[in-house]
Amino acid sequence: MSERRTYASPPCMAAEVDPAYFDPLGTDPDQARDVARWRRAERLRLAAMRDALGQAGRAEVSERIGRHLSRALDARGIGPGVVLAGYWPIKGEPDLRPVLKTLHRAGVTIALPVVETRAAPLVFRRWTPETKMVRGDWNIPVPPPEADELAPDITLAPCLGWSADCYRLGWGGGYFDRTLAARDPRPVAIGIALTAANLPTIYPQPHDIPLDLIVTEDGVPAERMPAP
Numbered sequence: 001m002s003e004r005r006t007y008a009s010p011p012c013m014a015a016e017v018d019p020a021y022f023d024p025l026g027t028d029p030d031q032a033r034d035v036a037r038w039r040r041a042e043r044l045r046l047a048a049m050r051d052a053l054g055q056a057g058r059a060e061v062s063e064r065i066g067r068h069l070s071r072a073l074d075a076r077g078i079g080p081g082v083v084l085a086g087y088w089p090i091k092g093e094p095d096l097r098p099v100l101k102t103l104h105r106a107g108v109t110i111a112l113p114v115v116e117t118r119a120a121p122l123v124f125r126r127w128t129p130e131t132k133m134v135r136g137d138w139n140i141p142v143p144p145p146e147a148d149e150l151a152p153d154i155t156l157a158p159c160l161g162w163s164a165d166c167y168r169l170g171w172g173g174g175y176f177d178r179t180l181a182a183r184d185p186r187p188v189a190i191g192i193a194l195t196a197a198n199l200p201t202i203y204p205q206p207h208d209i210p211l212d213l214i215v216t217e218d219g220v221p222a223e224r225m226p227a228p
Contacts, residue, residue: 035203042169046160046197050092062094064217065192069099069156072213072220076188078154080107085124085152085187088112088133088141093158094192101129111150114142115175121182122175124150152187155179157211159193166191166210166224167202180209188212188225195221 053061078084084103089095100110111124115136125143133141157176161169168191170176180186189211195218202208213223 032205035205036172038203039169039172042199043160043172046169047091049196050160050194053092058092058094061194061217062089062096065094065215066096066099068217068219069096069190069192069215070102072190072215073103073154076154078103078108081109082154083109083111083124083150083152085111085113085150085155086127087156087158089158090140094194096156096192100127104128109150111152112143113155113175113179119174119178121179124152124155126150151183154188154190157189157191159191159197159214161197161199161202162191162193162211162214162222163199163201164222165201165204166212166214166222167204167208168193168211169197169199169202174207177207177209190215191222 050058073084084100086096086100087093089097104110110127112127113122114125116123125145125147126149127143127147131143131147134144136142157168157170159168159170168176176189180189189209191211191214193214193216195216197216198221204210210224212225213220
């Protein structure tokens with residue numbers, strides 16, 4: 001009997017899957033464990049800071065981020081034929097679904113990430129405002145298994161924290177890094193974050209892959225790949 005596949009939206013709940021995660025490829029296991037402990041503490045602090053905004057504050061921040069994201073995407077010539085992978089917001093993440101709907105109406109193909117296999121790269125399934133979502137392992141809405149699987153040209157990544165060199169602090173499961181490492185060609189990766197979540201460093205480990213730019217409610221404070 002084949003193993004039943006299950007579906008879940010990925011990095012959001014990864015810390016609850018493996019809260020003791022540390023980089024197995026690190027050359028110094030003690031240092032890697034110290035970084036893992038520091039990251040766990042920062043995740044709690046940054047999540048609490050985001051929660052403290054309240055519903056109205058998060059709505060305002062989401063609207064501002066959406067405006068800056070739209071400008072950044074326009075600068076990269078987004079339009080019909082481009083596949084953009086968004087995310088379904090949970091745990092106080094900025095809600096960019098209005099932007100995704102606008103892009104869909106403009107002819108951009110929208111996808112959402114799905115975990116098909118634990119500790120493996122994500123897959124991306126097509127989403128439209130009319131898609132009938134199903135519940136994943138953590139009760140998170142995801143496109144159904146019959147939705148088309150797509151290869152994104154651009155992908156958005158919600159960040160708990162970020163650094164000026166475009167490294168992202170997520171929930172800790174490594175799904176997004178695995179996905180960027182596996183994709184060829186690699187999509188343009190855009191971090192979605194709060195300005196106040198800026199960190200001097202996330203202490204990058206061998207598995208960490210930098211994003212191409214960060215978008216916050218105040219603009220684009222970090223960018224590795226300027227728009228053409």
